[in-house]
Amino acid sequence: MPIILSREHLCRILAMTEAIQALEDGFREYSRGHCFVPVRMPVRIEKANGIFLFMPAYLKKEDSFGTKMISVFPENLKKGISTLQSVYLLNDPMPGELLALMDGIFLTAIRTGAASAVATKYLARENSEVLGMIGTGAQAPFQAEGVCAVRPIKTILIFDRVDEIAKKFSKTNSPRLRVPIEVMRSTHEVVVKSDILVTVTTSIQPVFDGHDLKPGTHINAVGAYTPEMRELDDVTVRRARIVVDTYEGCLAEAGDLLIPMKAGRISKESIHADLGEIVLGKKPCSTEEDEITLFESVGFALEDLVTARLAYHRAKESGTRFEFSFTHPSGKHQVTEEVGKGIKLDPAHAVRTA
Ligand SMILES: NC(=O)c1ccc[n+]([C@@H]2O[C@H](COP(=O)([O-])OP(=O)(O)OC[C@H]3O[C@@H](n4cnc5c(N)ncnc54)[C@H](O)[C@@H]3O)[C@@H](O)[C@H]2O)c1
Known part of the structure; x- marks a missing residue:
């Protein structure tokens, strides 16, 4: 059954040190030619001065596929709405099934920090x-x-x-x-x-x-x-x-x-x-x-994919997630269970949304 990981879930289960390791391994695989990552596709919404970016990535060795959709609407700031919105979809590429849907804003922030850390480790x-x-x-x-x-x-x-x-x-x-x-x-x-x-x-x-x-x-x-x-x-x-x-x-x-x-x-x-x-x-x-x-x-879609995979595995191990099904008899999308309680967001990790 697919799972949903909110910002609070990700904050709880993703550690920076593990994200750094995941990105380092991901960049190595990329350089070996084991990934397919097209350049991200932008769709501009001119009347709102906004943009949607689509970022798919496929990691062959690990058999992982995922796509981030992130939108940037700077004018939202004036309306008190988030300027950045993002969701990540992680799939199992063999049967194509959806494994997880997760908050893309936290994912982006931690993977971008981890990418800088990998570069710093090798270059500073x-x-x-x-x-x-x-x-x-x-x-x-x-x-x-x-x-x-x-x-x-x-x-x-x-x-x-x-x-x-x-x-x-x-x-x-x-x-x-x-x-x-x-x-x-x-x-x-x-x-x-x-x-x-x-x-x-x-x-x-x-x-x-x-x-x-x-x-x-x-x-x-x-x-x-x-x-x-x-x-x-x-x-x-x-x-x-x-x-x-x-x-x-x-x-x-x-x-x-x-x-x-x-x-x-x-x-x-x-x-x-x-x-x-x-x-x-x-x-x-x-x-x-x-x-x-x-x-x-x-920014590079592979960074999101390896971080999303890490989050998925940590969520499965720790029981921290929502589970949901698209096939409830009522025909409605339904969150069937919240697994993992007492989730608390570290204020330093509360990604500002507007
Ligand atoms: N490389 C990547 O993978 C990646 C990932 C995520 C975000 N980004 C980009 O990083 C940038 C920052 O993102 P954010 O989410 O922290 O944005 P943000 O709006 O939350 O923060 C930007 C900060 O920069 C400050 N600032 C702007 N111009 C400045 C200047 N000339 N001198 C000093 N401070 C200045 C602003 O006051 C603000 O506090 C954005 O352009 C974003 O798109 C890149």
Whole structure:
């Protein structure tokens, strides 16, 4: 019988460390050619300035298939409705049966944090202690948690253009991560001290000056997922060894790379590797201590699939789920049973919806 996993269920059963392992294995399989993942399909709803994105993925070895549907409607903010809505469908590819339907917002946030963690594990210096973050919205807690899981972070420095959002992030996440979090007054103050830098904003312009980067900094650039969006300037991309989540995705969508490419500042050849090639050891990580490394992330359907599979197995083991059937005699869709009680949402993981 298919199961439903709500945000609360996922929050309870998905651990960041396990998600990181699942993504690392997933990227390895991708690089071995064991997956089929088409570039996501956008459908624009122009009158509402919105977009639906469809993201299927098939992992051959594990025989797993799943599809994420995510919508982004920025104008919803004015109406107090969620700007992001998402659902994930996990199927058994052999008989094609539906296995699970789950909240795609939490899934997206944890897998995006885990992807940055995998990149950080392979590309950042071992002794990185200061994490800088620009943008402290819904994705940021997961980005911080992912980086802290793979490097001995002692301090987190943050900046958000809305000071209140940064202060709230600090108050909620400092005790959770057991790391002091300092709110800075400018991106400059964050960047000059950071060993690892995460940019996770909705910006359409560079959010810091690339001259400010310390030699040896590792950057996870997460926010710019369309050709028009941009968090990094030309100096940063020219200084960095660039690793992308996927070539296809970044060459279709990453404004951070496409804008300087169009201006002739970098070329396709400036991309050193994709993350799968790094994880599988097909290409070297970084050769010098002083080298700046950049992980450019626009999102990849395989990340959702491996995380959804993990959630499904954990839900089955732990009994944390709703079960439902499409074939109730009344003809109505019905939740037949709630398995697992006492679900409580960790406030730091309460993905802001509007
Ligand atoms: N790469 C991926 O796989 C992936 C996955 C999920 C989301 N995203 C993208 O990441 C971005 C952030 O997502 P979110 O859900 O956290 O959004 P959000 O709206 O919750 O948070 C964004 C934060 O960035 C801040 N901000 C915007 N411009 C800024 C600037 N110039 N300087 C400093 N702060 C600035 C905002 O004040 C806000 O707090 C979005 O563009 C989203 O689409 C990428």
